Amino acid sequence: xxxxxxxxxxxxxxxxxxxxxxxxxxxxxxxxxxxxxxxxxxxxxxxxxxxxxxxxxxxxxxxxxxxxxxxxxxxxxxxxxxxxxxxxxxxxxxxxxxxxxxxxxxxxxxxxxxxxxxxxxxxxxxxxxxxxxxxxxxxxxxxxxxxxxxxxxxxxxxxxxxxxxxxxxxxxxxxxxxxxxxxxxxxxxxxxxxxxxxxxxxxxxxx
Numbered sequence: 433x434x435x436x437x438x439x440x441x442x443x444x445x446x447x448x449x450x451x452x453x454x455x456x457x458x459x460x461x462x463x464x465x466x467x468x469x470x471x472x473x474x475x476x477x478x479x480x481x482x483x484x485x486x487x488x489x490x491x492x493x494x495x496x497x498x499x500x501x502x503x504x505x506x507x508x509x510x511x512x513x514x515x516x517x518x519x520x521x522x523x524x525x526x527x528x529x530x531x532x533x534x535x536x537x538x539x540x541x542x543x544x545x546x547x548x549x550x551x552x553x554x555x556x557x558x559x560x561x562x563x564x565x566x567x568x569x570x571x572x573x574x575x576x577x578x579x580x581x582x583x584x585x586x587x588x589x590x591x592x593x594x595x596x597x598x599x600x601x602x603x604x605x606x607x608x609x610x611x612x613x614x615x616x617x618x619x620x621x622x623x624x625x626x627x628x629x630x631x632x633x634x635x636x637x638x639x
Contacts, residue, residue, distance in 0.1 A: 482553055482607075484570075485563040485588075495528040496591050504533060505608035512613045513541040514575065519582065522604075530565065530588045535609065537583055539575035544620040546574040547611045554606040561593035562605060569609065574619050 502525070504518035519534040539545055549569040553562045564570075568583035575581065587607075593599045 482562045498527045501604040503606045507610040509612040538580040546614040546620045548614040561590040
């Protein structure tokens with residue numbers, strides 16, 4: 433009886449260890465899925481995720497005669513006491529032309545807060561062709577109490593959009609941002625009230 437009980441105990445222990453290992457594996461895969469999914473979206477434009485381009489890449493793009501309109505949208509998560517809005521409603525341009533747009537943010541609270549922006553474009557199929565050269569969304573942004581800033585985004589629409597049967601007839605793209613309170617508030621430190629209204633990260637003029 434003692435031998436049988438020991439055998440069953442060992443078997444149950446092994447089963448428990450296998451189950452624990454399986455649970456840890458699934459948990460690890462869950463954490464890994466987030467960055468992998470983000471990379472997948474950035475590479476493919478899935479879900480309207482925009483792309484990044486260097487100044488060199490942007491300068492090599494041939495401007496077409498095909499016009500397109502970009503509309504700007506803004507949203508604020510409930511946990512962030514900021515005002516956030518585009519400084520322009522729409523911009524008209526030629527496909528391939530680089531343009532510069534601004535959003536305005538203001539911290540309405542009495543403490544410094546770091547925010548981070550999520551973004552996408554609609555229609556989502558245009559995401560892979562919407563190229564950002566410079567954007568406030570690439571980094572976290574810290575605003576002091578009452579501070580108001582202009583946040584630039586420099587972009588262009590890749591002429592390859594005209595060669596895609598699913599996107600060649602698109603005439604307007606909506607660029608949408610949602611600002612959230614960052615989980616990392618280590619950079620949100622008071623600056624003794626010296627903050628003033630300004631433009632963040634000035635960029636070179638668009639051509």
